[in-house]
Amino acid sequence: xxxxxxxxxxxxxxxxxxxxxxxxxxxxxxxxxxxxxxxxxxxxxxxxxxxxxxxxxxxxxxxxxxxxxxxxxxxxxxxxxxxxxxxxxxxxxxxxxxxxxxxxxxxxxxxxxxxxxxxxxxxxxxxxxxxxxxxxxxxxxxxxxxxxxxxxxxxxxxxxxxxxxxxxxxxxxxxxxxxxxxxxxxxxxxxxxxxxxxxxxxxxxxxxxxxxxxxxxxxxxxxxxxxxxxxxxxxxxxxxxxxxxxxxxxxxxxxxxxxxxxxxxxxxxxxxxxxxxxxxxxxxxxxxxxxxxxxxxxxxxxxxxxxxxxxxxxxxxxxxxxxxxxxxxxxxxxxxxxxxxxxxxxxxxxxxxxxxxxxx
Ligand code: GDP
Numbered sequence: 384x385x386x387x388x389x390x391x392x393x394x395x396x397x398x399x400x401x402x403x404x405x406x407x408x409x410x411x412x413x414x415x416x417x418x419x420x421x422x423x424x425x426x427x428x429x430x431x432x433x434x435x436x437x438x439x440x441x442x443x444x445x446x447x448x449x450x451x452x453x454x455x456x457x458x459x460x461x462x463x464x465x466x467x468x469x470x471x472x473x474x475x476x477x478x479x480x481x482x483x484x485x486x487x488x489x490x491x492x493x494x495x496x497x498x499x500x501x502x503x504x505x506x507x508x509x510x511x512x513x514x515x516x517x518x519x520x521x522x523x524x525x526x527x528x529x530x531x532x533x534x535x536x537x538x539x540x541x542x543x544x545x546x547x548x549x550x551x552x553x554x555x556x557x558x559x560x561x562x563x564x565x566x567x568x569x570x571x572x573x574x575x576x577x578x579x580x581x582x583x584x585x586x587x588x589x590x591x592x593x594x595x596x597x598x599x600x601x602x603x604x605x606x607x608x609x610x611x612x613x614x615x616x617x618x619x620x621x622x623x624x625x626x627x628x629x630x631x632x633x634x635x636x637x638x639x640x641x642x643x644x645x646x647x648x649x650x651x652x653x654x655x656x657x658x659x660x661x662x663x664x665x666x667x668x669x670x671x672x673x674x675x676x677x678x679x680x681x682x683x684x685x686x687x688x689x690x691x692x693x694x695x696x697x698x699x700x701x702x703x704x705x706x707x708x709x710x711x712x713x714x715x716x717x718x719x720x721x722x723x724x725x726x727x728x729x730x731x732x733x734x735x736x737x738x739x740x741x742x743x
Pocket of ligand 1: 392399490619
């Protein structure tokens with residue numbers, strides 16, 4: 384499964400947020416998938432459509448899609464020099480599919496900031512700098528190798544040019560995710576060289592409770608990280624919310640001028656940043672969301688349920704959730720002529736409720 388690595392300077396609230404995230408593991412333990420590692424938080428992707436499907440089909444249970452977060456402890460200034468935790472840290476980031484930086488915005492005289500003052504901008508720059516330095520080291524070796532190779536093989540020339548273009552972006556202090564494409568860097572090619580800053584970034588701003596509804600502050604923090612996504616939450620509050628009933632949690636959130644918990648926002652943002660989407664299946668046993676990549680075809684989507692479904696794919700019977708919701712039953716949707724039979728070239732759309740036909 385794709386994972387999002389959580390990074391951040393010490394004392395910004397990573398552990399607090401991660402503890403809130405892993406509270407879900409108890410819940411997730413009922414899900415039909417493999418064991419959950421202690422440093423992995425599996426967060427269900429909130430999806431109200433599943434509740435409605437379960438009502439229509441009388442499903443016994445609901446299985447939402449999930450997003451996995453990995454706690455990557457140990458970034459400090461100098462991590463790129465590979466000292467102490469540095470190497471392990473970089474190896475862990477290399478394995479993650481996206482990077483989520485927790486940034487401290489809350490003020491609390493009792494919680495020491497490593498640099499002596501709270502500054503979201505300089506925290507972000509510190510981590511960027513470490514990752515950029517690590518990438519520049521990787522590139523130094525790659526460029527030397529590609530220069531030799533391209534003298535013999537002309538196929539290596541584009542790889543070399545791309546590596547040199549990436550180097551320029553990084554030398555200007557910009558991550559490849561933020562500045563690579565605009566500078567003509569092929570990010571997929573750069574990713575193959577193991578460059579960390581090609582990964583998508585998400586920023587979580589850990590705020591004071593009274594900053595949760597401060598739209599001006601959010602806008603100014605957002606502008607620090609654009610075009611990457613930003614999530615605003617209070618890590619301590621998220622911990623408390625996990626211990627409440629959904630109703631009490633909702634009431635508490637509304638009291639702070641928020642509509643949805645920060646962890647829910649983080650799950651949705653993470654899912655989107657990873658380039659994922661879901662399709663739905665429903666029946667008396669379960670209503671379920673299945674995770675696919677954006678742009679996948681019906682047979683590829685079927686393969687997520689079972690590889691045999693992909694191999695033996697014949698047709699997909701598809702209805703849109705909106706039609707099903709309106710009509711109230713599968714029979715009514717069919718009677719209204721709104722059920723479609725789709726073939727192997729069909730590209731899945733968000734909100735498709737599907738039944739696959741296949742031959743074994
Ligand atoms: P980490 O080093 O990034 O993992 O940070 P921790 O989660 O251990 O938090 C460091 C300290 O900050 C702890 O004492 C937390 O209780 C406190 N803390 C975490 N989040 C918040 C927050 O949102 N507001 C305030 N005031 N304190 C927080």
